[in-house]
Amino acid sequence: MTPPPGWYPDPHAPHLQRWWDGAAWTEHRRTPEAPTVPVPTPPGGGTGRARTVALVAAGAVLVAAIVTGAAVLGSGDDGGAETRTAPTATASIAPESPGPTPEESASEPSADDPSVVEDQLNGVTFPLVDGWVRPQYVAQDDVVMTTDGTYDCPGDGTVCRHGLVVSRTVTANDETSPEALAKADISDAAEDAYDRDAIGQKPYGGMESHELVKQGPVAVAGRAGYYVRWRVHTAKGPGGYVQSLVFPSSVGTESPVLVRFVFDAGADGPPLADMDRITKGIRPVGDAGTGGGVGSSIGPTG
Known part of the structure; x- marks a missing residue:
C-alpha cells in the first residue's frame, strides 16, 4: 500500500x-x-x-x-x-498521522485561528478576508482559497469563479531571484486564468491583450519578495487582474514560493485591494507576529 x-x-x-x-x-x-x-x-x-x-x-x-x-x-x-x-504505510503508524496533506491544509481550519488557511508544504498561512472561503470542488490541488460561489463562464459554458489564490513551490529551474521568477511567471498566470483552461476550452473567449498595472519589491512574511500585476482583457466578459508574487520559503531548502492571484474585473469581481490584504497577512506557520511589511508601492488600483 x-x-x-x-x-x-x-x-x-x-x-x-x-x-x-x-x-x-x-x-x-x-x-x-x-x-x-x-x-x-x-x-x-x-x-x-x-x-x-x-x-x-x-x-x-x-x-x-x-x-x-x-x-x-x-x-x-x-x-x-x-x-x-x-x-511504509503500516498499522504501527496509522494512528499517528505524519501531518496533513496540502489539500487538507488548504481545506481545514487552523487549530488556532479558523480565519486563516495553512499551506504546510510551503510553511505559510493566508488570511481569509471577507468574501473568501477555503476551496471546495476545485480540481487544482494548489488552490488555497476562492471567492464564495460560482457562475456560468461567458465563454465555453464551463463554471467560473470570480477569484482564486494559488500557492506552489518553484522547482522547475535553478533561478532563485523573486524578481526574475515573478516576471517570468506572469504571462503563464494570465494565460492559465483567462485564455485556455486545462482541457483546452476558452471560458472567457480567449485573452486578447494585457497591460502592466504595477510591479516592485515587497516584504512577505518577513522576507524580501517581488510581485507583478497585469490587467487582462478578454474576448468575452470584463476580463480581470492577475498577479504573480514570489518570495523565499521559511522552511526546508527555502525554495521560492509562488503565489498567483486571479481576480475578475467588473462589479462582480472581488475588491482589488484584497490582493494587498492577503499579501500583507501572509505569515510563517506558527508565527502570527511576523509582519508582511507590504510597502507603499502596493495599493488598490481602480
Whole structure:
C-alpha cells in the first residue's frame, strides 16, 4: 500500500523529515518536531523511572515503525531500474498521522485561528478576508482559497469563479531571484486564468491583450519578495487582474514560493485591494507576529 502524502523521516538523513507526495520524495525537508506519545500509567501510579522507561520504549517503537522503508522500483528510459525508498504505510503508524496533506491544509481550519488557511508544504498561512472561503470542488490541488460561489463562464459554458489564490513551490529551474521568477511567471498566470483552461476550452473567449498595472519589491512574511500585476482583457466578459508574487520559503531548502492571484474585473469581481490584504497577512506557520511589511508601492488600483 502506498502511504499518503505527508512528512516522513528522510531515508538519506533520518534526523530530518522529508515531504512524500504520495508517489515520490520531493526536495522539501524540515527539522522534525518532538513526537508526543501517550504513555499508560502503570497500576498504582508507578514510579517516575518506570514512566520514563515506558516513554522511551514507546518512542523507539514509533520511530522504528516509521523509518522502515519499502523499495519501490521504477524503470527509466534506458531500461534500467531505479530504486527509491518510500515510507511504509503500516498499522504501527496509522494512528499517528505524519501531518496533513496540502489539500487538507488548504481545506481545514487552523487549530488556532479558523480565519486563516495553512499551506504546510510551503510553511505559510493566508488570511481569509471577507468574501473568501477555503476551496471546495476545485480540481487544482494548489488552490488555497476562492471567492464564495460560482457562475456560468461567458465563454465555453464551463463554471467560473470570480477569484482564486494559488500557492506552489518553484522547482522547475535553478533561478532563485523573486524578481526574475515573478516576471517570468506572469504571462503563464494570465494565460492559465483567462485564455485556455486545462482541457483546452476558452471560458472567457480567449485573452486578447494585457497591460502592466504595477510591479516592485515587497516584504512577505518577513522576507524580501517581488510581485507583478497585469490587467487582462478578454474576448468575452470584463476580463480581470492577475498577479504573480514570489518570495523565499521559511522552511526546508527555502525554495521560492509562488503565489498567483486571479481576480475578475467588473462589479462582480472581488475588491482589488484584497490582493494587498492577503499579501500583507501572509505569515510563517506558527508565527502570527511576523509582519508582511507590504510597502507603499502596493495599493488598490481602480
